[in-house]
Amino acid sequence: MAKMEVKTSLLDDMIGVGDMVLLEPLNEDSFINNLKKRFDHNEVYTYIGSVVISINPYRSLPIYTPEKVEEYRNRNFYELSPHIFALSDEAYRSLRDQDKDQCILITGESGAGKTEASKLVMSYVAAVCGKGAEVNQVKEQLLQSNPVLEAFGNAKTVRNDNSSRFGKYMDIEFDFKGDPLGGVISNYLLEKSRVVKQPRGERNFHIFYQILSGASEEFLCKLKLERDFSRYNYLGLDSAKVNGVDDASNFRTVRNAMQIVGFMDHETQSVFEVVAAVLKLGNIEFKPESRANGLDESKIKDKNELKEICELTGIDQSVLERAFSFRTVEAKQEKVSTTLNVAQAYYARDALAKNLYSRLFSWLVTRINESIKAQTKVRKKVMGVLDIYGFEIFENADNSFEQFIINYCNEKLQQIFIELTLKEEQEEYIREGIEWTNIEYFNNAIICDLIENNQTGILAMLDEECLRPGTVTDDTFLEKLNQVCATHQHFESRMSKCSRFLNDTSLPHSCFRIQHYAGKVMYQVEGFVDKNNDLLYRDLSQAMWKANHSLIKALFPEGNPAKINLKRPPTAGSQFKASVATLMKNLQTKNPNYIRCIKPNDKKAAHIFNDALVCHQIRYLGLLENVRVRRAGYAFRQAYEPCLERYKMLCKQTWPHWRGPARAGVEVLFDELGIPEEEFSFGRSKIFIRNPRTLFKLEDLRKQRLEDLATLIEKIYRGWKCRTRFLLMKKSQIVIASWVRRYAQQKRYQKIKSSAIIVQSYIRGWKARKLLRELKHLKRCNEAATIIAAYWHGTQVRREYRKFFRANAGRKIYEFTLQRLMQKYFLEMKKKMPSLSPIDKNWPARPYLFLDSTHKELKRIFHLWRCKKYRDQFTDQQKLIYEEKLEASELFKDKKALYPASVGQPFQGAYLEISENPKYKKLKDAVDEKIIIAEVVNKINRANGKATSRIFLLTKNNVLLADQKNGTIKSEVPLGDVTKVSMSSQNDGFFAVHLKEGSEAATKGDFLLSSDHLIEMATKLYRTTLSQTKQKLNIEISDEFLVQFKQDKVCVKFIQGSQKNGNIPTCKRKNNRLLEVAVP
């Protein structure tokens, strides 16, 4: 281990004596000198047995580090030099291991270091108890409740810059393992008078200064505050700044702590709004205003502040304003409204501020409790830490009701200390029949009685006075005190006639003095009645209840008109008395641990040890008596049964079971252990051990023995565990081995098997191949023999047949082959024959070159044949038509552009029904021959090129032109006179019929006609002429030809015309010699 020296006793390196019990000689001087010597060497803690005396060092000492925590952790109380951690450790372990609820009672004057001590205890316990996320959160919340409560409940006083102005008792709850589960805080009577007025040199509660210094501009603006202490009447100006205190950074700490403890943002906001409202209340001022009835009524001077308060808290301004001017008194169902004068208005204002603040404080405690409440229902172990305001004495009779209450509380604590350490202890010795010399000490029960006696106690009388009808003042209260308490030893007053103190000028008339255990305190009676009454006008509480601010509303439940309660609320004094009584009862059920704080000087300065001041504290704390009792008595006692149970393992006879009475067992045990006679005593039910060291020796032996026992158990257990493990392993080993073997054998077998198969297959293969080779050889031999035989036969046969063979074989084979090929060719041709359509051009490809001409010929024959087949289908009439069409084709194909269009048109010949139409009867009668063509044509007038319709008739011998209307024959030309027909090569129907010169018809000249069936007419004209005259009619196709007109020859010229007249060619006479036909 790295630790160089390990202390095993507090006697090691001791400065003075660490435990006053060891002090020799024991008197006040040596006691103080010992403390002083230790204080000068930075040893601020000293023991009296298990009580820790702590002297405030007023500077930070390096004795609270985590290393120190580790050092004190799990060590015996007397092993190391005295320390608050040792006490904390003892208490915690006793709680955890022995299941004893603990309380830590910290007492001392204001500024003696109680609050610091309580925080040290809490932080030590937090450091050593369980860890883990959940536990850490609980711890953190418990620890962080301190800064919040300190900000709201602490203030700078002349004695202490961070004086607690409330009493605090905190129960920390643990589970069976010693892990913290949560806590409960109780608070006792906040000194609320401080809100409105502070003694000289003191400050209001920290939070006011913290807000003004630490809040952001924005936040201040929201709270309608200004960053200026002097603006607020409630802030005592003379000591607004405290040396070494950074209000601004503390503000941040507080806000952070509130967040950790679990305050919601809106809750924090509400809390600060209330604080701001309280601060601003102090700025409301009143002025008198005369009323008709001669009384003064108070009015608010400047309503701005009131308005802002109302905006901040959501209170109706008029309601609050009225509450400051009127007071409603309710008596016997009657409501009487009276006006308030200025003094009353101020009183009401301050009462409201005080109430708001103190209720806010109580709310904070409740709210924190909600957060830190233990979440489980399991049984809890409890460690209570009590840090209550210390004994307080102001000079100049400035002590008031608050000091009275505080000091009363301290009396009670002293009482419980006496009860538990001095009285109880001595009584126990007597009860147990242990030899004992009584030690004198001052019992302050009498003072407690003076204050709290139900009939004659000061508090009872104060209550009586407050409840009494009629005028009640502080003076009447004092009078009453004088009557009842005048004879009490600890009560002093000048008022009563027969007082012992009539001539004591140091005692003013308006005061009374109590001789507390810690000194005489003079109380100024002024304000006692008021403060005890703690009255808030109902109008104000109702105004508050009406606030549109959930927190403020909740703070004043009695303001709810539905819940009006005419019964007076309990007075402040009786409330306090009751809560102190509960506290005392609670403390008595727990194992007490004392820390007695001592203040070394009045200057809050380090290094100064004021002997007189310390002496005074030691006296009234009864510390010397404490040592004496301790020394005369026994450090430790325990009932026989638990003692035997605890140590029985140290002796063979008692271990593991002792049969017989416990006391006898313990006797045997101690005898066996050889503990000196003077070190212990046998009481009636308990064994008493004089010296702690004996106890530690016992504890060490026990620890050693436990270790041995543990080793033994461990040894046996390990042996058992190893053996079972071994057996298990052995069993497993056999199982594994058998499996492995089986597996190996299986593998081996499979390997052999597969090898055998391989070898076998090779052999079989080899055998089969051998057989195959032999068979192949045999087969080849057979084949060879056959071939040889065949050749031989062949040779023989050829030799025999050679004479037939040589002459014909070649040609025959050739012919046969040819025949075969031809056969194949024709068979294939049969399959591939094309269709019978004459226009089908397909013909299969030629298969052999030598069949080329045959193939072509066959194609031609086939074509002719299918044409013939095709023709054979025609009737005679069709044949005639085709003949005509053929003729037309021969005449015009590729010569006349009009031709292709005519191919598809059947030649009809008789387009006009001459025989049927009665119109043409005359014409029919005139023509007796068969009419070949009857059609309407246009005859072109040779003079101007205009067209006139004429009926064109072609008969066997003649061409006739007749009038279209009446059928009168205009001209008749025998076919023999027609010499030539001319036409253009273009797409027009013009044609000229040239006549034989000198013939009768020719006198009028040639005809220039135009017809829609030009091709048909020309063809038919040609055929008819041929058949009649056996001469071929000359058909001239030319774009320029001459036409005989009477005597003149006119040239008809065809030109490319415009499309102007559609598709109809136009004819125009250009001059004597030229007729121009424009063909589109």
Ligand SMILES: Nc1ncnc2c1ncn2[C@@H]1O[C@H](COP(=O)(O)OP(=O)(O)O)[C@@H](O)[C@H]1O
């Ligand atoms: N153990 C300590 N170490 C250092 N300073 C201390 C210690 N105890 C108290 N003080 C100083 O004394 C001041 C008053 O202590 P506090 O515990 O508030 O007194 P009390 O609660 O008894 O009135 C503290 O603010 C701190 O400055």
Ligand SMILES: [Mg+2]
């Ligand atoms: Mg304190």
